[in-house]
Amino acid sequence: MKILAAADIHGKRLFYESLLDAAKPSDAQAIVLAGDLLGYPPGFDKAEDAQRADAKNILSLLKTSLVPIFYIMGNDDLVELDPGPGLVRSIHGLRLDLGRYNFVGYRFSLPFMGGLYEKNEEDIERDLADLAELADDHTIFVTHSPAKGILDRTMLQTHAGSTSILDFVNKARVRAHIHGHIHAGFGRDGRHFNVAALPNAMAMLIEVDQMTHHVLNLAGG
Numbered sequence: 001m002k003i004l005a006a007a008d009i010h011g012k013r014l015f016y017e018s019l020l021d022a023a024k025p026s027d028a029q030a031i032v033l034a035g036d037l038l039g040y041p042p043g044f045d046k047a048e049d050a051q052r053a054d055a056k057n058i059l060s061l062l063k064t065s066l067v068p069i070f071y072i073m074g075n076d077d078l079v080e081l082d083p084g085p086g087l088v089r090s091i092h093g094l095r096l097d098l099g100r101y102n103f104v105g106y107r108f109s110l111p112f113m114g115g116l117y118e119k120n121e122e123d124i125e126r127d128l129a130d131l132a133e134l135a136d137d138h139t140i141f142v143t144h145s146p147a148k149g150i151l152d153r154t155m156l157q158t159h160a161g162s163t164s165i166l167d168f169v170n171k172a173r174v175r176a177h178i179h180g181h182i183h184a185g186f187g188r189d190g191r192h193f194n195v196a197a198l199p200n201a202m203a204m205l206i207e208v209d210q211m212t213h214h215v216l217n218l219a220g221g
Helices: 013-023 047-062 121-134 163-172
Strands: 002-006 030-034 069-072 088-090 095-098 101-106 139-143 176-179 187-189 192-194 202-207 212-217
Touching (some): 013 030, 013 202, 030 139, 069 139
Parallel strands (some): 069 088, 139 176, 176 192
Antiparallel strands (some): 095 101, 202 212
């Protein structure tokens, strides 16, 4: 199975267009969006109103996809995409099967900017305990936050990842962990894939069977 994955797109429509265009020639069977999906278009008094408008525009684009799109929101997202029925699906708190693999999602990260989708470590630990029975060694675990100490170093050289997410990945022995959040952490460390798209407009094509990956340079940075 091939997965086309990106995060931290922050409403860049040209990147979304490029990502969808890349899906067919890459033979991707699914697209994964790991949070921070929305931007702030001008002309609105409230940030939430701007993101609601952005969500509507982005959804109209995503719904043209010919393959499933599995997404979670991130700490910079103030509203939910709310796509309704179709190929665009939120996987937060859910397990969705695709072929021999399954996708489990979790959108909350540690307090960072006071966002709607932030929780403290104790709450994240409790949430993930409720998800433990959903995950196994065929799970692609999608979070916005990185795991503690892995691809999570901020510009201030502090670690922004979650210990509870690290423990979940290790205990469930998931096949792959896809996340974003830390833009400077783009890359791979074992089963962990940081697919933060900006500022360099990059995505990853992950071949799950062989656990190989390719970096794609797309438009829209």
